[in-house]
Amino acid sequence: MKVLVTELMWDDGIEELKRNGYSVDYDMELGRKRSELLELVPAYDALIVRNETKVDAELLDAAKNTKVIGRLGVGLDNIDLEAAKARNIPVIPAVHANATSVAEYVMASMLDAYRPLAEADADVRKGNWDRKFFTGYELNRKTLGLVGLGEIAHRVAKRANAFGMNVIGYDPFVKPYDHILAETGVRPVETLDELLIHSDFVSIHVPLTKATRHMISKDNFKCMKRHAYVINSARGGIVHEQDLVEAVQSKEIAGAYLDVLETEPVQKGSPLSKVEAIHLSPHIAGLTDESQSRTAMMVAKEVMKVLEGGKSLCAVV
Incomplete structure (x- = not known):
């Protein structure tokens, strides 16, 4: 055959x-x-x-x-x-x-946001020694919001728990007895906006469907904390990219980590590639x-x- x-x-x-x-x-x-x-x-x-x-x-x-x-x-x-x-x-x-690999990508994104070691390395190699500028933040006691509570989110939650994070989740299809809530202590919230309001990081773990296309867009960004980050390792199109660019540029949110885009590879001159606080990777979250x-x-x-x-x-x- x-x-x-x-x-x-x-x-x-x-x-x-x-x-x-x-x-x-x-x-x-x-x-x-x-x-x-x-x-x-x-x-x-x-x-x-x-x-x-x-x-x-x-x-x-x-x-x-x-x-x-x-x-x-x-x-x-x-x-x-x-x-x-x-x-x-x-x-x-x-x-x-590839669930474990994607979960580790999410953790790497959060660590990079709070402890940008590559930037510190580049700065030291220029002859600088700016300890105050590179003072970061702890993940401990920060809130991670998981949009979608499937297997990948389950593995993210377990790792986030090990860092002392508070983990909340939004998924209308998950019941109180489901394993992610019972085994990892994720606190479910009733609405997406409730999750966005309370999260320091928002990590997306839903498929791309008619219902989820652009589910994170302009009005949603307005709900978020100004220091919050969006992490999308699921599918391009779930986050409205132009709205994201505007939200980051206007400092409504701190930034984003996008492993997936509506059009892949990234188009030449894309507004996404011009915003430093939006970190792009070539669809590699699950690629170990x-x-x-x-x-x-x-x-x-x-x-x-x-x-x-x-x-x-x-x-x-």
Whole structure:
């Protein structure tokens, strides 16, 4: 059987497929070559993508022999799930495989905001020794607000607890008996505005849907503390980017850490790139060596399970 991989996949997973007798064609740029992808995909039994490949009805119609789609990650906004379901093609994300890495990215962002060691290093190398300017703040007793209380938020909360932070969360789908509240002591709040009012850091952990698009925008920033930061490691489009730029420039909030953007990569001349207090990274929150090895192996094994006539517990459709 033949497997087509259209985006970055760690060697572990590719070798696992080959060891089990599968023919693998791998082009990490193929997701951006739409016409070539449409021409190639009919020959494959399985398709493995990341977040850039648009798996829409057109592609699924072309994928006449495709029996399963593997997603190297957890976000599914680039895949038309209804179209896949209509064609009886299961979609398999790498459930929880990169959750620890994303959680550590959030912690790194908060630490960087309060203890900017890279800036201190650069300043010392210029011959300066400004101890007062680089006096930072403690995370201890500060409030972290989690928007969305799924697995990643759960792991963020545990790490924030270890730093002595107060953790609150907003998620209308989470009940009082759910594990994140029972196990980590996250205090639930009733509304998003209530969370924003009380948080020193706001970390976003929701999927991009019609309901969550631009859920953090102009009016929301007005609710926040002037020294607060927004951290988005979920999906671009949840934070209204132009409103964020204006909120930071007008000092309504202190800044932001964005690992995801509405348009990736960042566009030349983007207002986001001109504001120093908005820190940008190239969609790497979940991209550590350990998480990508787990992701590649999980997707490879679950895709093989389906191709061999079984069912994957990770399948979403």
